[in-house]
Amino acid sequence: MTDNSNDSRAPRDMREGRGPRAPRSPRNGHDTGDSRARKPLREVVCEIDRDILRLLLRRNNLLERMRGDKPRLDSAEEKNIRESWEAAVSRISRDARLSGHFFSLMQEVEFQPRPASARNDGDENGENGGSAMQEPPRTAFNLAPPSKHVRLRMPAPLACRATRAWLMLAASTGQPLHIAPCLMNDPIVDCVKMLNQAGASLTREDEGVSARPAAPLGAADKVIHTGDSAWNFFMLLGHYLGRPSRAKFTGDSSLKLADFSAVRHFLPALGARLVHVVPKSDGLPARLECSGILPDSIKLPADVPAELAEGILLAAPGYERAITLDLSSHPDHRLIVARVLPILRAAGADVQTEGAKVRVNPGPLSLPAKPEAGMEPELALFLLALPLALGGEAHLGGQWPALPAAEAGWDLLKQLGLDLRYEAGKEGGEVCASAAAPLKQYAKGDLPAGFPAVWAPLPLALAACAALRGDKATLPTLPSGTDRTTVESFLSAVGLELDENSHLCKKEQSGPKTGWNAPDPVWAMALALAACASPHQKLGNPGIMTGLFPPFWALYNTLPEPAIRRAAAPEAPAAAPRRRIITGAVAVPPELKDEDDY
Numbered sequence: 001m002t003d004n005s006n007d008s009r010a011p012r013d014m015r016e017g018r019g020p021r022a023p024r025s026p027r028n029g030h031d032t033g034d035s036r037a038r039k040p041l042r043e044v045v046c047e048i049d050r051d052i053l054r055l056l057l058r059r060n061n062l063l064e065r066m067r068g069d070k071p072r073l074d075s076a077e078e079k080n081i082r083e084s085w086e087a088a089v090s091r092i093s094r095d096a097r098l099s100g101h102f103f104s105l106m107q108e109v110e111f112q113p114r115p116a117s118a119r120n121d122g123d124e125n126g127e128n129g130g131s132a133m134q135e136p137p138r139t140a141f142n143l144a145p146p147s148k149h150v151r152l153r154m155p156a157p158l159a160c161r162a163t164r165a166w167l168m169l170a171a172s173t174g175q176p177l178h179i180a181p182c183l184m185n186d187p188i189v190d191c192v193k194m195l196n197q198a199g200a201s202l203t204r205e206d207e208g209v210s211a212r213p214a215a216p217l218g219a220a221d222k223v224i225h226t227g228d229s230a231w232n233f234f235m236l237l238g239h240y241l242g243r244p245s246r247a248k249f250t251g252d253s254s255l256k257l258a259d260f261s262a263v264r265h266f267l268p269a270l271g272a273r274l275v276h277v278v279p280k281s282d283g284l285p286a287r288l289e290c291s292g293i294l295p296d297s298i299k300l301p302a303d304v305p306a307e308l309a310e311g312i313l314l315a316a317p318g319y320e321r322a323i324t325l326d327l328s329s330h331p332d333h334r335l336i337v338a339r340v341l342p343i344l345r346a347a348g349a350d351v352q353t354e355g356a357k358v359r360v361n362p363g364p365l366s367l368p369a370k371p372e373a374g375m376e377p378e379l380a381l382f383l384l385a386l387p388l389a390l391g392g393e394a395h396l397g398g399q400w401p402a403l404p405a406a407e408a409g410w411d412l413l414k415q416l417g418l419d420l421r422y423e424a425g426k427e428g429g430e431v432c433a434s435a436a437a438p439l440k441q442y443a444k445g446d447l448p449a450g451f452p453a454v455w456a457p458l459p460l461a462l463a464a465c466a467a468l469r470g471d472k473a474t475l476p477t478l479p480s481g482t483d484r485t486t487v488e489s490f491l492s493a494v495g496l497e498l499d500e501n502s503h504l505c506k507k508e509q510s511g512p513k514t515g516w517n518a519p520d521p522v523w524a525m526a527l528a529l530a531a532c533a534s535p536h537q538k539l540g541n542p543g544i545m546t547g548l549f550p551p552f553w554a555l556y557n558t559l560p561e562p563a564i565r566r567a568a569a570p571e572a573p574a575a576a577p578r579r580r581i582i583t584g585a586v587a588v589p590p591e592l593k594d595e596d597d598y
Helices: 012-016 041-067 075-090 096-108 116-121 130-134 160-173 186-198 230-241 261-270 306-318 333-346 377-384 386-390 404-415 457-468 484-494 521-533 542-547 552-556
Strands: 141-143 150-155 177-179 202-204 209-211 223-225 245-250 272-276 286-290 297-299 323-326 350-354 357-361 392-397 419-423 430-435 496-498 504-506 537-539
Touching (some): 141 521, 160 230, 160 306, 306 333, 306 357, 333 350, 333 404, 386 521, 404 419, 457 496, 484 496, 484 521, 521 537, 521 552
Parallel strands (some): 223 245, 297 323
Antiparallel strands (some): 141 537, 177 209, 392 430
């Protein structure tokens, strides 16, 4: 006989004896006032994301304790942590990005300093205290330029890549030069440190860099830090390729996450080998071994970065044999030639071109004491766009660079109604831009041919200016490669959204505006342009401008007529003469008695 004492299918008379069953409440609890109602899955995911951020912050605090006074974590400690992470990831995922890129990002990510109350209440494990979550949000950088016509006049800083190319030539030849005005941004500072670490003699000044006479740069077997710019790495890589050498290159977070697999596959054709130090990684750190035996001619594959070809061409005059680089298969062959050949010819290099083939013969170079270079187009275009955002005029002293991207940017500003012209003078050229009134309509669909994707924030910001003023604005057709997620995030930050016809429309803002973190300096300048039409935009990471032009905010905060140079600091008052008391008393020390026992 079956025992049904615990079975819901018990005999009817037993079930009737239990009394009436209470009504069943709805599963989701939305139809009643049940306090145990389930949260929407969206809110649960958002809470999990906040928990992840708290854990990352706690992890960062613990790493700071492990580092102590050192700038970096001990390599053995980092190796142990990485191996533990990779082992844990392998149990749940096969995605190499989770085991490699995500770990590198966790190691390099920077957090804002904690409020004082959070530091006092933090526990011994590096966690934030309970009051940390109750702190008011940290204020972001407020962008609120006055709505007046701009009057900007300044010498434009020289192009960042051209500056570093001249410094590389000065280091490789040991010849002196001085180049100014420079951007003095992170890539240039990292380049100076990198070349000095390799054996050069470069010094930084207020607005320029000088190279002192020194022995030509060799190919030392050492660990060299290249900073966070791939261009620095490729310049030094090209220098080492022409010599029997070996070295180890390290870099910051961007180069750790970079993909140099195409470079690794191409280098054996040049008698070299690149070995990544971190397993399953395609970025830095990496070891380089070179035989110094280069072919007479080499064809550059389409997937190899253009910067590698530029680094090889810059170093080619110092090779033992001539080399021909065939760029016909590379999509950026025009850009490579436009960037490097004018510099090589100005330095006296023997360069021959035949179609897309460039041949460089070895020979001594003769560097000018003060090289000439075009202005930085990435910065100049945004400064010249200020009259479109505010009205007024802007004058930049210097030469306009003869680059395809710079010409496309020039054409865009002219098509939007900016009066743009170049005037040559005895003391150098000057670019003049003027607009009678701020831009009120943006109905342009297609951008000029050759407009790069990295400059897409410029037309987007100008279209946002027109839309924020309540006028007609259509989202332009952005270049291929533009990150659509960043575009949507930018539009949301400035208070805009897209309708079904790609028109920019204002949206309702709920709650206080939070700071927006720009992914790079170009996006930060785009937000600065949008603030000209709608002040009080919030930028969470203004320090990102050190990657392009550190004095940008000093210039921006003094609009409409910026003061380019800082006022000289007042001289400290001379110290009052100290009173000296002269006396005839003489101190006589007591005599020491001789002692037998010591």
